[in-house]
Structures are given as C-alpha cells and as structure tokens.
Amino acid sequence: xxxxTSLDHSTETSTDICMSLENVSISYGASEAVRGVYMxxxxxxxxxxxxxxxxxxxxxxxxxxxxxxxxxGCTLKGRVLFDGHDLYARGVDPVEVRRRxxxxxxxxxxxxxxxxxxIAFGARINGFRGDMDELVERSLRKAAIWxxxxxxxxxxxxxxxxxxxxxxxxxxxxxIEPEVILMDEPCSxxxxxxxxxxxxxxxxxxxxxxIVIVTHNMQxxxxxxxxxxxxxxxxxxxxxxxxxxxxxFAATEQIFNAPTQQATQDYVSGRFG
Amino acid sequence: MTSLQxxxxxxxxxxxxxxxxxxxFQPSLSRNRWNLFFTLLSAGxxxxxxxxxxxxxxxxxxxxxxxxxxxLLTQLPPAPGLEGGGIGNAILGTIIITLLASLIAIPVGVGxxxxxxxxxxxxxxxxxxxxxxxxxxGVPSIICGVFVYGLIVSTRVFAGQSYSALAGAIALAVLxxxxxxxxxDEALKLVPDELRWGxxxxxxxxxxxxxRITLPSAFSPIATGVVLAIARAAGETAPLIFTALxxxxxxxxLLNPIASMxxxxxxxxxxxxxxxxxxxWAASFILVVMIxxxxxxxxxxxxxxxx
Numbered sequence: 001x002x003x004x005t006s007l008d009h010s011t012e013t014s015t016d017i018c019m020s021l022e023n024v025s026i027s028y029g030a031s032e033a034v035r036g037v038y039m040x041x042x043x044x045x046x047x048x049x050x051x052x053x054x055x056x057x058x059x060x061x062x063x064x065x066x067x068x069x070x071x072x073g074c075t076l077k078g079r080v081l082f083d084g085h086d087l088y089a090r091g092v093d094p095v096e097v098r099r100r101x102x103x104x105x106x107x108x109x110x111x112x113x114x115x116x117x118x119i120a121f122g123a124r125i126n127g128f129r130g131d132m133d134e135l136v137e138r139s140l141r142k143a144a145i146w147x148x149x150x151x152x153x154x155x156x157x158x159x160x161x162x163x164x165x166x167x168x169x170x171x172x173x174x175x176i177e178p179e180v181i182l183m184d185e186p187c188s189x190x191x192x193x194x195x196x197x198x199x200x201x202x203x204x205x206x207x208x209x210x211i212v213i214v215t216h217n218m219q220x221x222x223x224x225x226x227x228x229x230x231x232x233x234x235x236x237x238x239x240x241x242x243x244x245x246x247x248x249f250a251a252t253e254q255i256f257n258a259p260t261q262q263a264t265q266d267y268v269s270g271r272f273g
Numbered sequence: 274m275t276s277l278q279x280x281x282x283x284x285x286x287x288x289x290x291x292x293x294x295x296x297x298f299q300p301s302l303s304r305n306r307w308n309l310f311f312t313l314l315s316a317g318x319x320x321x322x323x324x325x326x327x328x329x330x331x332x333x334x335x336x337x338x339x340x341x342x343x344x345l346l347t348q349l350p351p352a353p354g355l356e357g358g359g360i361g362n363a364i365l366g367t368i369i370i371t372l373l374a375s376l377i378a379i380p381v382g383v384g385x386x387x388x389x390x391x392x393x394x395x396x397x398x399x400x401x402x403x404x405x406x407x408x409x410x411g412v413p414s415i416i417c418g419v420f421v422y423g424l425i426v427s428t429r430v431f432a433g434q435s436y437s438a439l440a441g442a443i444a445l446a447v448l449x450x451x452x453x454x455x456x457x458d459e460a461l462k463l464v465p466d467e468l469r470w471g472x473x474x475x476x477x478x479x480x481x482x483x484x485r486i487t488l489p490s491a492f493s494p495i496a497t498g499v500v501l502a503i504a505r506a507a508g509e510t511a512p513l514i515f516t517a518l519x520x521x522x523x524x525x526x527l528l529n530p531i532a533s534m535x536x537x538x539x540x541x542x543x544x545x546x547x548x549x550x551x552x553x554w555a556a557s558f559i560l561v562v563m564i565x566x567x568x569x570x571x572x573x574x575x576x577x578x579x580x
Contacts, residue, residue: 067470072394099476109467112490121485122475169471176475 018043018180018210019064024078026059026068033059034244037078039229046202046211048221048252051231052267056244057214060231061182064212065101066094082180099126102178106185108165110157110172115140115149118157118168122176135175143171144201163194170201174209181205183213187220199224218268221252228255230264330561337551337558345555350521350537356548360556362523366438366532367560369524370517371507373442378449378506379499385450386457386495391483403458410451417447418512426516431528438524438531441517445509449502456498460491493577500574504567508560510535534560 019041026034034056041047049057059068066087068074080087087097111118119136128135136153140146145167152159157168166186173181187195202211202224215221221228232247248255248264259265299305348359385402393399421444426435464487472482488495518530519540525531534556541553 065474067474070470070473095473095476095478098474102476103470103474105467105470105474107467109465109471111468111471111486121472122477125475125477125481125485172471172475 016043017041018083019212020081021060021063022079022081024060024063024076024080026056026063026074026076028071029073031241032243034231034246037246039246039249041210041212042227043210044206044208045226046206046213046224047227047229048225049212049214049229049231050216050218050221050267051244051247052233053216054242054244055231055233057229057231058184059244060246061184061212061214062103064180064182065098065103067098067103069094099176100178101180101182102173102176104166104170104173104181104183104186106188108162108169108189110160110165110168113157114154115157115160115168116153118172119175122172126176128176139171139175140168142174142201142205143167144197144204145171161194163190163197166190166194167198167201170198174205178209180210180212183211185214185216188216195220218256222256225252228252230255230259230261230267232263232267330565333554333558333561337554337556340551340555341558345552349523350541350552351548352521353544353546353549358548358552360534360537360552360559362520363532363534363537363556364559366517366520366524367507367534367563369527370438370441370445370513370531370533371503373438373527374445374449374506375499375503377442377446378453378502381446382450382453382499382502383457383495385454386461387483387488389454389458390461391479391487406451406454409447410455413511414448414509415511417444418515420444421447421512422515434528436516436518436530438517438527438529441513441531441533442527444512444516445506448509448512449506452502452505453499456501457491457495460494460498461487463494464490493574497571497575500567500571504564504571507567508535508564510539514539 017040021037021039021041024034024037025032037060049061051057062068062071063076063080064082064087068076076088082097082101086092111121113121116136119139120132123132123135137146137150140149145164148164149160149168157165160168166189170181170183170186187198190198199220202213205211206226213221213224227249228251229249230247231244233242233244235242248259248261250259255264256268259268265271300309342359344357345359345361346364347361348357349362350360351358385406389399389402393402421440425431425440425443426437429435431437431439468486468490469482472486473479477485513533513536517533517536519536520530520532522532538553538556538560541549541556544550
C-alpha cells in the first residue's frame with residue numbers, strides 16, 4: 001500500500017476500522033438527503049448498503065471519496081474519517097482522496113480507448129514507474145477478465161459486452177492500487193452470469209481491499225457482504241419532503257436473520273421496498 | 274351497438290352515435306384530399322429551400338467554370354484594360370487570412386467552450402458569456418469590419434501599418450468565435466458524465482480529465498463546428514473590405530494589405546472591363562467549390578461522432 005504523505009494530521013487510528021462516518025448529513029442545495037449517519041467500515045471486509053430508492057445510500061457512498069464534490073450544491077456536515085484523517089478537512093485534495101479510494105459506477109463507463117489504455121491511463125496519471133504490461137495483466141487477472149481480453153488488448157473497451165465492460169472498469173479501479181473500492185450498484189445493468197462473476201471476484205478482492213457496495217439486490221448483499229447497513233427514508237419532522245437515515249448497521253447475518261429494528265425486518269423479508 | 278356480429282360494426286353505417294364507413298381508403302374524402310394538398314405544399318416549399326443552392330451552383334459553374342485553367346490559379350490579375358491573368362494572389366490571400374483567423378479563433382473559442390461546459394457552474398458569469406456569444410453571432414459582419422477598422426486599422430497599432438492581413442484575420446476571427454464557442458460547449462455537454470466520473474474516480478485531476486478523456490471524446494463534433502466556422506469566414510467580404518483591403522500583387526507579409534477572393538469578386542464584378550468581370554466569375558466558382566468542399570469535409574468529420 002502507498003504511504004500517507006498528504007494527510008498527516010492524524011487524530012485517532014484504529015487498526016481494523018478503515019473508514020468511519022460521524023454524524024454525517026448531506027444536503028443537495030436546501031433539501032437534506034441523508035441525516036445523522038454514524039458508521040464504522042471495517043478494513044478488509046465487504047460492507048453493503050441496502051435500502052429503498054431515495055434513501056441516500058448512493059449519496060453516502062459517493063461521500064466516501066468526495067465524488068459529491070462534482071454535484072453542484074451538494075454539502076456535507078459531520079466527519080468522514082479515513083484511517084483517522086478527516087477527508088473533508090481543509091486542505092485535503094479530493095484528487096488524492098480518489099487515488100486511495102477508487103470507485104466503480106452503476107453503468108459501465110470504460111474510456112473510449114483500447115482495453116490496455118483503459119487500465120494504463122489511471123496508472124500513468126498516478127506516476128506509475130514499473131512494468132506497465134505486467135500491471136495491466138495483473139489488474140485484468142484480479143478482475144477475472146484476463147482470459148477474455150488477453151488476445152484483444154488493443155481493441156476498444158467498447159467492443160466488450162456490458163458485463164465485461166464492468167469488470168474492465170473494476171480492473172481499472174484496481175490498477176491504481178487503492179485501499180478502498182466503492183461500488184455503486186455495479187451489477188444492476190448486468191445479466192445473472194456476469195453478476196455471479198463479479199461477486200466471485202469480490203470474494204477474492206476483499207483479501208487485499210476494503211469494499212463498500214451499494215445494492216438493490218438483497219440476495220447479493222447476503223452473498224457478498226460481511227457487514228450490512230440498512231438505510232431507510234423517513235418523513236422529515238417538519239412534514240415536508242423525505243430524508244434518508246441509517247436505520248441499522250450490523251453484521252450481514254444479523255441484519256438478515258435477527259434485525260433489531262422493525263423496519264429492517266420488514267424490508268429484508270420483502271414486506272416493503 | 275347492440276349486436277356482437279363482427280361484421281356489423283364495420284359495415285352498418287347507420288347505427289350508433291358515430292357515422293361508420295367502410296375500412297377501405299377513400300381518396301375522395303375531404304380529410305384525405307387536404308392531407309394530400311398539404312403534403313405536396315410542404316414538399317414544394319422544401320424544394321424551393323434548396324433551389325437557390327442549385328441555381329447558384331449552376332450559374333456560377335456556367336459563368337466561371339469555363340475559365341478554370343492553370344494560369345488562373347497561378348497568375349496575378351491583369352492591369353485594367355489588359356487581357357488574361359489569374360487570381361493566384363487572391364486564392365493564396367484567402368487561405369492565409371483564413372488560417373490566421375483560425376489560429377486566433379480556435380484556441381479562444383475552444384477554450385471558452387471548455388470553460389462554459391466544464392468549469393463554470395452555470396452562474397451569472399457563464400450565463401452572461403453564453404448570452405454574449407449568441408448576440409455576437411448575430412452581429413452583422415460589416416460591423417465587425419468597421420469595429421476592427423476603428424480599433425486596429427485607423428490607429429495603426431501594428432508597426433504603424435494601417436490595412437493588413439492581420440487586421441482582416443482578426444475581423445474574421447471575431448465572426449468565427451461564436452460558432453466555435455457554441456459548438457465546443459454543446460459537444461462537451463454531450464459527453465456523458467459517467468466518463469468524467471470514471472476518470473476522476475481513478476484519481477485524474479480536472480485538467481487531465483478534460484485533456485485526455487473529455488476533449489478527445491468530443492473531438493469530432495468540435496472539429497465539425499470549427500470547419501463550418503472556417504467555411505463561413507472564408508466567404509466573408511464585408512469584414513475584409515476595410516481591414517485587409519486588396520492588393521493586385523502577391524502577399525507581402527502579414528502587415529500589408531492582402532488580396533482575397535471575396536474582395537476580388539466585389540472589386541472586379543463591377544469593373545467595366547471584360548477580363549476583370551470574367552475573373553470575378555472564376556473566383557466565385559472557386560470560392561463556392563472551396564466552401565462546398567469544407568462543408569462536405571465537416572459532414573465527413575461528424576460521421577465519426579456516431580462511431
């Protein structure tokens with residue numbers, strides 16, 4: 001792993017907590033999307049966010065690597081700690097944050113370049129000085145797509161199927177050796193077989209990375225995750241509009257078998273949402 | 274309808290509140306006649322829209338096409354009263370002025386478009402710039418000429434020279450700017466946000482994202498807009514009359530008056546000499562062909578956008 005150079009104002013460091021959210025509230029303009037999230041994301045595990053649409057799980061995910069900065073009018077209150085460093089502290093460079101915390105998006109979004117260049121792009125702009133061919137092969141292997149692409153590395157990333165494109169995007173995220181990989185519904189546009197391949201890959205990946213995944217598919221959360229956070233929407237106190245909140249955060253087994261909240265029980269048993 | 278016989282509802286015309294007719298198409302119905310009439314009418318207007326293009330092409334080809342020769346492309350225009358000669362200096366001059374104008378307008382226009390689409394947060398400044406470009410696009414070209422005349426030619430800011438190729442190029446650049454800014458802005462807006470996020474997600478800075486991912490993705494629509502802007506500028510006369518002026522000689526550097534095809538046509542077409550008038554027609558033909566070629570090239574470029 002890369003060493004910390006820019007984020008050096010350490011507050012508290014815990015060995016097995018990778019990221020923690022402290023009273024995080026996120027607003028788009030004047031309307032609050034998520035309120036009061038406390039969460040501790042363990043290192044080397046897969047953490048899943050589930051919940052009905054509009055509950056703010058993608059918003060929280062995007063807050064973890066400052067992707068929300070790109071949305072006009074989006075503001076965050078509270079603290080998001082990564083290895084004990086507040087990502088929203090003054091002077092933190094969001095570009096550096098995103099180099100440590102990679103992201104895979106809902107829709108596969110390969111660059112309009114060759115498969116090789118898709119992987120090499122991130123490495124090159126991050127100042128990679130090593131064997132590029134070897135890095136490309138290693139990344140594609142980790143994303144379980146090497147066998148399908150090794151003979152056509154010079155072809156466009158668009159020539160691949162949707163599921164292959166998504167694995168290419170995962171390989172692209174892995175290539176820059178992030179510490180955390182965020183996945184925003186990575187399988188929602190894919191068929192079951194591609195989904196299965198990505199899930200198998202995640203089990204491999206969590207040996208070396210911390211993974212946070214947003215999913216609408218509860219079976220997927222059960223299959224891949226160690227920890228699960230259930231987000232819910234509730235009507236605001238003033239009766240105007242809705243706001244998301246973290247209802248329950250616990251080990252996946254507990255969320256699906258013995259949740260402490262009634263809303264979680266209703267959601268995971270399919271009674272709403 | 275009371276009965277459920279399938280044919281009754283189709284063929285019995287007198288039952289129910291609606292008048293039922295047979296299902297066969299009847300051209301004599303008034304709605305079908307009006308339909309035909311308006312279809313033909315709009316097709317006729319559509320034909321009239323492209324008619325001027327073909328008439329202009331045919332007329333210019335008829336008047337000027339026969340004069341095309343190597344001599345026309347390589348020689349200077351004759352002195353009044355003499356025969357022969359060519360328009361070589363005007364062709365070269367048009368190319369020089371247009372290239373120079375592109376060198377000014379493309380960086381500024383593409384840069385401005387990048388700012389509008391990628392950096393500005395649709396605040397008042399960006400709104401103002403967008404509105405300003407639209408207004409600038411509507412400014413008559415002769416006003417551009419007068420403006421550059423007042424700013425550069427009459428003040429002799431460039432090494433004490435008054436009329437110059439550079440002044441002409443600046444006037445044309447002002448005309449090209451709105452097109453280049455707008456097409457860049459629109460082309461960049463068409464690039465999906467996911468692509469930008471992908472680049473930012475692997476730790477690219479905004480600059481790297483724009484130069485390595487966003488701009489290349491939007492290259493072909495931007496190039497199309499630029500070529501169209503060049504094609505428009507190459508044919509402009511009014512901005513050049515009092516900036517680049519005209520010269521019967523070969524171009525003598527960027528700070529001297531320079532010949533251009535559009536001004537040559539303007540000057541020669543009204544001269545009382547047969548040789549000059551036919552040269553004006555020949556120049557018209559070449560100018561039209563050049564602009565047509567640029568437009569076809571733009572279409573060719575835009576084809577890559579979909580691929």
